[in-house]
Amino acid sequence: MTEHPTSHEGRQPLAARSQERARPRQEAAAGLPSDVPAQPGGPGGPAAPGADAPAVAGAPTAPGVPGVPGVPGGPAALGAKAVAVSAQHAGVARGGDTAARREGERLRFVGAATRRIARGIDLDEIVLGLCRATVPTFSDEILVYLRDPLPVGDERPVAPFVLRLRRTDRLRLSDLEGEELVLVPDPDPTPAAELCEVRSGGALAEVLRGVRPVFGDSAAAKTALTELLGPDHPLPGGLRAVLAPLRGRRRVIGAAVFLRRPERAGFEPNDLLVAAQLATHTALGIDKAVLYGREAYIADELQRTMLPDSLPQPTGVKLASRYLPAAETARVGGDWYDAIPLPGSRVALVVGDVMGHSMTSAAIMGQLRTTAQTLAGLDLPPQEVLHHLDEQAQRLGENRMATCMYAVYDPVSHRITVANAGHPPPILLHLGGRAEVLRVPPGAPIGVGGVDFEAVELDAPAGATLLLYTDGLVESRLRDVWTGIEQLRERLAATAQLTGPDHSPPLEALCDDVLDMLGPGDRDDDIALLAARFDGIAPSDVAYWFLEPEDAAPGRARRLARRALARWDLEELTDSVELLISEVVTNAVRYAERPVTLRLLRTDVLRCEVGDDSPQLPRQRRARDTDEGGRGLFLVNRLARRWGATRLSGGKVVWFELATRS
Numbered sequence: 001m002t003e004h005p006t007s008h009e010g011r012q013p014l015a016a017r018s019q020e021r022a023r024p025r026q027e028a029a030a031g032l033p034s035d036v037p038a039q040p041g042g043p044g045g046p047a048a049p050g051a052d053a054p055a056v057a058g059a060p061t062a063p064g065v066p067g068v069p070g071v072p073g074g075p076a077a078l079g080a081k082a083v084a085v086s087a088q089h090a091g092v093a094r095g096g097d098t099a100a101r102r103e104g105e106r107l108r109f110v111g112a113a114t115r116r117i118a119r120g121i122d123l124d125e126i127v128l129g130l131c132r133a134t135v136p137t138f139s140d141e142i143l144v145y146l147r148d149p150l151p152v153g154d155e156r157p158v159a160p161f162v163l164r165l166r167r168t169d170r171l172r173l174s175d176l177e178g179e180e181l182v183l184v185p186d187p188d189p190t191p192a193a194e195l196c197e198v199r200s201g202g203a204l205a206e207v208l209r210g211v212r213p214v215f216g217d218s219a220a221a222k223t224a225l226t227e228l229l230g231p232d233h234p235l236p237g238g239l240r241a242v243l244a245p246l247r248g249r250r251r252v253i254g255a256a257v258f259l260r261r262p263e264r265a266g267f268e269p270n271d272l273l274v275a276a277q278l279a280t281h282t283a284l285g286i287d288k289a290v291l292y293g294r295e296a297y298i299a300d301e302l303q304r305t306m307l308p309d310s311l312p313q314p315t316g317v318k319l320a321s322r323y324l325p326a327a328e329t330a331r332v333g334g335d336w337y338d339a340i341p342l343p344g345s346r347v348a349l350v351v352g353d354v355m356g357h358s359m360t361s362a363a364i365m366g367q368l369r370t371t372a373q374t375l376a377g378l379d380l381p382p383q384e385v386l387h388h389l390d391e392q393a394q395r396l397g398e399n400r401m402a403t404c405m406y407a408v409y410d411p412v413s414h415r416i417t418v419a420n421a422g423h424p425p426p427i428l429l430h431l432g433g434r435a436e437v438l439r440v441p442p443g444a445p446i447g448v449g450g451v452d453f454e455a456v457e458l459d460a461p462a463g464a465t466l467l468l469y470t471d472g473l474v475e476s477r478l479r480d481v482w483t484g485i486e487q488l489r490e491r492l493a494a495t496a497q498l499t500g501p502d503h504s505p506p507l508e509a510l511c512d513d514v515l516d517m518l519g520p521g522d523r524d525d526d527i528a529l530l531a532a533r534f535d536g537i538a539p540s541d542v543a544y545w546f547l548e549p550e551d552a553a554p555g556r557a558r559r560l561a562r563r564a565l566a567r568w569d570l571e572e573l574t575d576s577v578e579l580l581i582s583e584v585v586t587n588a589v590r591y592a593e594r595p596v597t598l599r600l601l602r603t604d605v606l607r608c609e610v611g612d613d614s615p616q617l618p619r620q621r622r623a624r625d626t627d628e629g630g631r632g633l634f635l636v637n638r639l640a641r642r643w644g645a646t647r648l649s650g651g652k653v654v655w656f657e658l659a660t661r662s
Contacts, residue, residue, distance in 0.1 A: 103270075109137060110274055114281045122293065123150075124167075126285040130256065130278060131169035138274065139242075139258035141170035143192055145228065146246070146254035146286070152294045154250070161198040161205075163228070163254060168192065170259075190239075190259065193230030204228055208245045208252045213275040215267060216241025216257075228255065238262030242271065244279040248287035256282070299359065303333070306366040311339050314347040315603045316411025318533040320507035322515060326357045326472070326526050333526030334361030334402070335470045336369050340376040343646040343653040344609065345411055345601055348376045349532055351468040352404040352446075353423070357526050364400055368392065368446070372406070379648045382406045382419035386446065386453040390421070393447035401447040405440075405468050409460055411537045412601075416460040419453050421446045424471050424481060427489055431463035431504060433496040435489045462536040463504050467492065472525030473514070491517050507531050541568075541602040547585065549592040549612075557585045557598055561608075568602050573658055576639050581608060583632035584654050588612040592651075605641065605657045613651040 113133035120126035123146075131142050148164035151157040170190065198205050203223035207214060214221045216235070221243050225235065228243075235241060239259050246254035256279055260267065303325070311319040319339050326333055334354025341347055350372055354365045371392045375385045385406050393400045403423040409416045418426070418438065422445035428436045441454040460466070467488075474484025495513050499505045505513075511531055518527075543564040547553040558578045565574050581598070588596045592612035601607040618633055636643050636656055643656035 106270060106274060110277050113138075113278055117278070117281050117285055120285060121289065123286060123289045126282060126289055127167050129285075130282045131167055134258065134278060135169045138271075138278075140261045140264060141168070141190055141259040143168045143190070143229075143257040143259075144254065145196065145256070147252075148195070150253060150286070150290050151251065152290050157251065161200075163196045163198060165192055165194050166254070190236065191229075191233040193228075193233060196228050196230065199227070202227055204255075207243060208255060211245050211247050211252070213242050213244035213272045213279065215272070216243060225257065228257070235259070240264075240266045242267050242275045244275040246279050246283040246286070248283045253283055253286060299362070302359070302362055302366075306362060306369060307336060308338060312341050312347075314339070314341045314411075315345040315601065315605075315607065316535050316537045317347055317409055318507055318535065320511050320531045322511045322527070322529040324472075324515065324527040333357035334365045335472065335526040335528035336365050337468070337528045337530040338369060338372065339530070339532075340373055342376065342379055342408065343611075343648060343655070344599070345537065345607065347409050347411075347532075348382075349407045349409060349466070349468060349530060350376075350404065351423070351470060351528055351530050352402055353470040353472075353526070353528070354400075354402040364393075364396060364402070367396060368402060368404075372404075377646070379646070381455060382408055382417055383453040383455040386419050386421045386443070390446045390449060390451070390453075394449050399447070401445050403445050403471075407466070407468070409466075409532065409534065411535070412539075412542055414460050414462065414534070414536045415457055416466070416534075417455050417457045419443070419455040421453060424469065424474060424485060426469075427467045427485075427492060428458075428460075429465040429467065429492045429496055429504075430461065432501045433493055435493040435496070437485060437489055460534045460536070462534055464534050465504060465507070465510065466532045466534065467514070468530040468532075469514075470526065470528045472527040473518070473529060475525070487517065488514065504533060507533055537601060537603060543600040545598045546595040547589075547598055548595055549589045551589070553589045553596060554582045554585045557581050560598065561600060564600050565606075570602070570606060570660060573606060573660070576658060577606070577608065580636050580639060580656055580658075581610070583635055584608070584610045584656070587618055587632055588614075588654070591616065602660070604660070606660050607655060607657045609653050609655040611648070611651060611653040615647055615652060617645045617647060617652055618654060 113130075116133045117126055117129040120129045127144050127146075130144065134142055143165065144167045145163040146166045147157065148162045149158060168190070196204070198208065203220055204227040207220055207224040214224075216222065216225055217240070221241070224243060225241060229235070239261065241260075242258040244256045244258065245252050246256060256275075258267075258275060307323055308321075311321055313319065321337050321339075323335065323337070334356055336350075336352050336354075338350040339347055340350065350369075352365070352368060352372070354361045354368065368389060371389055372385060375388050380388070386404060389402075389404060393402060402421075404421045405418070405423040405426060406421075407416055407418040407426070418440045420440045420443045422443055425440055426438050428438055430436065438458060440456055443453050444451040469488075471481055474488055475481040476484070479487075491514060492510075495505050495510060511529055514529065515527070543560070545557075545560050547557060558581060561577050561581050562574055565571055565577060585596060585598065588610050589612075591614035594613045597609070597611040599609045599611075601609070639658075640656035641659050643654075645652055645654045
């Protein structure tokens with residue numbers, strides 16, 4: 001049986017052999033070169049035999065080194081070589097720590113800067129975010145050029161390729177006496193051209209086409225910077241620059257120039273990566289902002305065209321309105337209001353609310369509003385208008401729901417007819433200051449289908465104010481709709497008491513005061529508001545007759561009109577009124593089968609209305625010299641201030657107005 005040696009001279013222990021094999025991997029992980037020999041007891045090397053154990057009996061022991069066999073002189077023999085290796089290890093570790101720290105700081109800066117850029121919504125905010133994020137942390141100054149005009153989406157950019165200086169920022173240390181040295185905006189930044197036309201094939205075009213940022217001291221960048229900043233604005237000596245193209249999703253949309261002063265460390269290769277990150281995030285943000293701006297413009301135009309630019313001022317009623325979107329950043333919604341003049345000096349008051357406040361809701365609102373205007377032109381009863389609106393909403397598709405309030409005010413009878421389709425009830429503010437929530441049939445929303453709508457006729461006394469509104473005014477996350485209605489009623493009553501019992505509050509001021517009741521958390525939905533002040537027409541200013549459809553009707557109409565004008569002290573209009581009434585009544589008698597109506601209204605103008613049962617509207621035409629007729633409407637058009645014809649469900653009304661002395 002062969003005995004294997006067990007002493008240290010014959011074979012290393014297993015642990016020592018494993019540590020020896022692991023040494024190159026440890027040195028590589030620590031940043032050490034692999035050709036540096038490990039020393040006994042040194043970093044990465046095997047422990048000296050017996051260093052951690054008592055001396056082996058009989059082994060020679062060096063003087064002054066108890067317990068370390070076979071190492072003459074102990075630490076003195078390790079000497080300079082061990083110290084050199086230790087110093088090298090420490091230097092490599094310090095260099096690695098410094099590089100890692102700088103890389104970490106660079107990554108943290110890029111993260112913070114891109115977050116600041118991404119917070120911007122519009123173009124100016126994004127460019128400002130880039131400037132504030134980089135000055136003075138990354139550069140001492142920045143110049144940002146953007147394409148003018150900026151292309152939107154897939155639009156083809158216009159020629160020539162022009163860059164406009166959008167913003168320049170520079171900070172300096174304040175040197176005011178008695179103040180600490182702090183960074184303040186520099187009012188005199190590096191001069192640069194306001195506009196730059198990028199020449200095809202030029203140095204600037206080549207740099208922008210390359211997309212990657214470049215150092216300003218390269219040959220191509222020097223020529224490109226001269227072209228960008230202008231030959232009259234050279235960079236001051238010693239400034240270090242980085243030129244970074246700004247490329248959006250489809251094309252280059254600008255350029256950013258980062259500048260550092262001579263006393264500051266120059267840009268490093270890794271700084272080009274930082275500039276590329278900043279330029280990429282900025283360009284994509286600008287692309288997003290431009291697209292958002294275009295969408296906001298379209299939304300504004302859509303909402304503006306679907307709401308009336310101005311309200312009419314029909315006889316006997318004054319109107320005011322307000323519209324507030326759910327959010328200023330998205331000015332679209334499904335709320336609408338309208339005031340539509342009707343025959344007989346009446347006016348239709350409409351307020352509606354399509355479910356939601358998106359582009360789709362706005363489009364549906366526009367269709368329903370157009371339908372309501374068409375139905376109002378037919379002079380249908382309010383309940384019939386809502387019935388046809390309900391059918392139209394069902395034709396537009398499923399789940400096209402809306403609420404609507406439709407009211408018709410007659411200034412002659414001082415009455416108002418109201419029909420409701422699931423809308424909050426209107427509030428009537430009386431002259432004495434009492435605010436009343438009108439009791440109208442609730443009805444089902446438009447779009448439900450298969451339901452009937454009811455109309456109710458109510459008094460509309462002179463001096464009273466009717467307020468129609470959408471639920472965004474009275475309902476929010478903080479209050480239910482009936483609580484909001486009661487608060488609105490109290491607010492109207494309190495406002496009316498400030499003007500006294502004999503005067504109605506001004507309409508515009510009343511609308512503003514109503515909107516002031518909204519708190520910070522009350523803007524969950526769009527708000528449409530329509531206020532109508534009922535002035536009415538006094539019975540003494542109205543003259544009304546029925547005329548049989550016979551040949552004597554025009555002469556009788558002239559005599560009746562002459563007496564009314566004499567009673568109203570308007571004799572100077574007699575000749576014109578008799579001529580025009582004769583022409584219009586003659587045309588009505590020619591086609592009518594039932595009695596013709598004649599009505600005169602005296603307000604700020606004199607209005608004459610002639611109605612008959614024929615649906616055919618008169619049409620003005622140019623008569624030939626040999627024609628015996630066809631000149632009646634030509635005379636009406638030349639002598640009247642305004643005139644028109646409206647088709648009714650049972651015929652038509654032809655009217656004209658003449659100015660009275662005022």
